[in-house]
Amino acid sequence: MGIALLLGGFLALMFLRVPIAFALGLSSLATVFYLGLPPLMIAQRMVNGLNSFTFLAVPFFILVGNIMTEGGISDRLVKLADVLVGRLRGGLAQGNVVASTMFGGISGSSVADVASIGSFLIPAMTRNGYPAGYSVAVTVTSSVQGVLIPPSQNMIFYALAAGGLPISTLFIAGYVPGFLLGLSLMVICWIMAVRHGHPTGERYETREALRVAANALVGLFTIVIIIGGILTGVFTATESAAVAVVYALLATGLFYRTLNRAAVGRIFATTLTTLAIVTAIIMTSSAFGFLLSYLRVPALLADGIFAISDNKIFVLLAINVLLLILGMLMDMGVLILILTPILLPIATKVGVDPIQFGIILILNLGIGLCTPPVGTSLLVGCGIARLPLERATKSLLPFYAAMVVVLLLVTYIPALSLTLPTWFK
Template identity: 55%
Template sequence: MEILILLGSFILLLIFRVPIALTLIISSVLTGLYMGIDISALVQRMVGGVNSFSLLAIPFFIIAGEIMNEGGISNRLINFANVIIGKIRGGLAMVNVLASTFFGGISGSALADTSSLGSVLIPMMKKQKYDADYSVSVTISSSIQGVMIPPSHNMIIYSTAAGGVSVGALFMGGLGPGLLLGLIIMILTYAIAVKKNYPKGDPIKKEEIPKILREGLLGLFTIVIIMGGILSGIFTATESAAIGTLYAFIITFFVYRDIPISRMGVILHRSFKTLAMVLFLIAASSAFGWLLALLKVPAMVSDTLINISSNPYIIILMMVIILLLLGMVMDMAPLILITTPILLPVATSIGMDPVHFGVLLILCLGIGLATPPVGSVLFVGAAIGKIPIEKAAKGMLPFYGAMILVLLLVAYVPQISLFLPDLIGK
């Protein structure tokens, strides 16, 4: 009955479109009252959920991404990518993918990637006679790299939910799959461009190239500071995030100087709104997850999956299917917090490394951001491209195939995720 109240009220409230954080809290309180648990115990669990030093990195990553986004980094990365790869057939589409790779390493957000780069590149692609659904699909699918390529605040959320898995190892674990995803999408993008005879990119004046490369590299150096600090052991993830934010502030306001420093108030306001949502979700899911553990739901799920099949490959496939289906109807951050305590014990019971599982989890839920009916990235891309969701989803079909291919490779070839963490000894 306790499990029925917890999960039943959760599903019912979701159906009535109650915000996910409130849904988690209401379900937890109702279950706690039925079980006779003091509400103060749930409150303590919520406070304990956000009382983590590693979570301090999240606000810095969010602020750094907002600063660079507001300060015109997207246009500079587009120009930088155009210098590298823009001359070939379908050049602007290829620039889109490569710019997403670079931008993902700064923002760590697929939604920010699509919003920022898409608002520039989708109209540009349509103007150069690219089909609208193709332009939107390239933008959406390439933005999923943003949740994989470090630094990703979703990796930090998983680390917290998993009980302290190394953030550095997760960052390194996501890098290989993120770059593989970008490469596969780039190959598909080029093949479609050749088939449909899309135009080559416009030539760039030679005298402009040094400035474009310099400004692009200055922005990308944010990633070097963050990852270099973590991997060298000089900084923790939190310290690297703080120093990276300071660097982003200096570059944006004193080097690029596209916006006045008075815009910092707007940037902080937007960052704190995002942070409030993230921390509220973490607090609410901590109470919900504690009740799940108390009611032994993870053990029940583990036993059920193992009873269906004891084959590790089949169990991994079932977990992937569960995560993909959930990702189609819920957002990423709450799903990380809800599914990790349930499925991680299943993964470790079949010998799966927690880093490998974390990368697989993030990739599954990242794909969910681009799938109907509630994929936020899909909606944003369709809105920017001014096409119906149905047309955007249809145009995404070959790109879904590419993402599923990468997902299966990541699921069944652990070294794609574990090679770099093992190499650096994280």
């Protein structure tokens, strides 16, 4: 009955459109009263959820992403992407993917990628003869690289939920899957371009190409600070994020001169709003996760799966199917915090490394960001294009296929996630 009250209460409150943090907290509180546990336990678990040095990196990474978005870095990255791949068949679509690769390495957010890059690339692609649904599909699916290529806020959430995995190792593990995803989407773009006769982009003169590259590299150096500082041991993940904030402010304020007082005000207001939501969700999901463990939900789910088969291929396939379904229905960050304590023990029991499982989990839920009915990135992309959801979804099908292929490769070939972290130990 306790499990039914906890999970049923949460789902009922979600169905009634209660904010996720309140749904988690209220269902946890109701379950504590039903079980006769001291209510103070909920408060203690909520506080413990934030009692981590790792969590301090979250506000800094959110702030860096907002500074770069408001500071106009995205349009410079789009120009650089156009210089690099614009001459290919379907060059604007190819450039969209490459721009998302670079911007994802700064913002760490799929939604921020779509909102920033998509705001002018989707209309630009439409003006150049690409169908509106196809323009949305390319922008939305390529934005998933932002949750894999570091710095990724969702990797920090996973590290917290998994009991304190090293952020630097997770960051490095995301590179190969992230680039593999981008490459697979570029292949789909090329195939579609050849089939439908999409145009090539403009050719840049050498001097102009160098000017565009130099202009964009100032913003891209933020990635060098974050990842380089961590890999060399100069900074922890939290310290590198703080240094990156200072650099981003200097780059956008002094070099690009795109920030003013009003822009800085918007940046901090947006950051505080996002951080308040994230903090509330982490706190309440910590209490919710404790009750899941107390009620032995992970063990019961594991017993159910292993009762069917303990074959590693089957177990991972079952986890992937479950994650893809849930990713269509709920927010990514919440699912990471709730599902990690449940599914990670099952995955490790069949020999999956926790780092690899983190990449599998994040990629699964990243696909959910592109999937109706609750795919946040898809909704943002459709809003920019003023396009009905069903029209965009039809155009997404070949890109979904590519993403699922990458997901299966990451699931069943551990080296894709674990080789780079081994090199940098």
